[in-house]
Amino acid sequence: xxxxxxxxxxxxxxxxxxxxxxxxxxxxxxxxxxxxxxxxxxxxxxxxxxxxxxxxxxxxxxxxxxxxxxxxxxxxxxxxxxxxxxxxxxxxxxxxxxxxxxxxxxxxxxxxxxxxxxxxxxxxxxxxxxxxxxxxxxxxxxxxxxxxxxxxxxxxxxxxxxxxxxxx
Amino acid sequence: xxxxxxxxxxxxxxxxxxxxxxxxxxxxxxxxxxxxxxxxxxxxxxxxxxxxxxxxxxxxxxxxxxxxxxxxxxxxxxxxxxxxxxxxxxxxxxxxxxxxxxxxxxxxxxxxxxxxxxxxxxxxxxxxxxxxxxxxxxxxxxxxxxxxxxxxxxxxxxxxxxxxxxxx
DNA sequence: CTCTAATTTGCAAGTCATGCTAACTAACAA
DNA sequence: TTGTTAGTTAGCATGACTTGCAAATTAGAG
Ligand SMILES: [Mn+2]
Ligand SMILES: [Mn+2]
Ligand SMILES: [Zn+2]
Ligand SMILES: [Zn+2]
Numbered sequence: 001x002x003x004x005x006x007x008x009x010x011x012x013x014x015x016x017x018x019x020x021x022x023x024x025x026x027x028x029x030x031x032x033x034x035x036x037x038x039x040x041x042x043x044x045x046x047x048x049x050x051x052x053x054x055x056x057x058x059x060x061x062x063x064x065x066x067x068x069x070x071x072x073x074x075x076x077x078x079x080x081x082x083x084x085x086x087x088x089x090x091x092x093x094x095x096x097x098x099x100x101x102x103x104x105x106x107x108x109x110x111x112x113x114x115x116x117x118x119x120x121x122x123x124x125x126x127x128x129x130x131x132x133x134x135x136x137x138x139x140x141x142x143x144x145x146x147x148x149x150x151x152x153x154x155x156x157x158x159x160x161x162x163x164x165x166x167x168x
Numbered sequence: 169x170x171x172x173x174x175x176x177x178x179x180x181x182x183x184x185x186x187x188x189x190x191x192x193x194x195x196x197x198x199x200x201x202x203x204x205x206x207x208x209x210x211x212x213x214x215x216x217x218x219x220x221x222x223x224x225x226x227x228x229x230x231x232x233x234x235x236x237x238x239x240x241x242x243x244x245x246x247x248x249x250x251x252x253x254x255x256x257x258x259x260x261x262x263x264x265x266x267x268x269x270x271x272x273x274x275x276x277x278x279x280x281x282x283x284x285x286x287x288x289x290x291x292x293x294x295x296x297x298x299x300x301x302x303x304x305x306x307x308x309x310x311x312x313x314x315x316x317x318x319x320x321x322x323x324x325x326x327x328x329x330x331x332x333x334x335x336x
Numbered sequence: 337c338t339c340t341a342a343t344t345t346g347c348a349a350g351t352c353a354t355g356c357t358a359a360c361t362a363a364c365a366a
Numbered sequence: 367t368t369g370t371t372a373g374t375t376a377g378c379a380t381g382a383c384t385t386g387c388a389a390a391t392t393a394g395a396g
Contacts (some may be wrong), residue, residue, distance in 0.1 A: 185363070
């Protein structure tokens, strides 16, 4: 995503108003690598601008995504994540603390079309699951700070979908 | 997933009842490579057993998944998919007709841990997006038979998440 | 300052999935 | 066959996340 200043420029050009709500979000998203959800942005935004609507957060995030300033990342666990990093990259999800880290694609490109027999592959999505650096350290307390409000049933087992590799 | 007969055996051993609802689902899922949703299974099941509850479909699917007979596949577009194919494989999603096809992993393993710098990768999920064989043929009518009832807003742009590869 | 089109809000509604529980029944024993 | 009962089902409520909608508000132009 571009800087708040640059975005302001773009918005003006498109006759989109530079509302305080939007400016606030520009700031919160700029260089933000936490892969926030609409809800988490709402909480933070609410501190600086009490009364801001969650609806507006969704609205603005949607606009930014439409403008190609944000990536929508669905990791299959609850809410959508918003990523201002538009560079070609993948994600690593820590099953212990829930943190989401960027992963540079190094070997991913290799799996290209080769894998899809007969189909015209345009895009490939990859999500790594495991334990992050910190959670791997001896005493880490198993603090699952990420309490995805969504129930555990099917959700918890979705990980089964991606059972593979990493072992050979 | 095992055959209905084998599953019956397993269920008996676990003191789980062999209800007609379960038996019906065993049959509908056996060798089913359509990656159905709970809803689609419900529709089909309803024809053979009017009155069956969608809740029961979810319940049974959840049990089978717990027993390791089904894979839960979340392609990030609407409802969860259920896959009786427990083999290690990936999926290709046709953006035109919505069909989901199995893809054998040939080169995917190569991207292994290498990509995740510093993290302990346990599992990797990969989803290919593109156009299927049929939809690529000259005159195909652009029939988007799959009308995912979910609105288009953010949902439609999720594909942005996986923008990469396939071009080099 | 005035006007107007864009935006924000708040709430309803929609989708997918699970929680809960009364009614039901498969399975087993008598 | 009949009774018993633990396991199931069906239905409805609830929950999480997201979007639709329209009235109220406001940024930005003139
Ligand atoms: Mn990222
Ligand atoms: Mn499959
Ligand atoms: Zn962690
Ligand atoms: Zn197709």
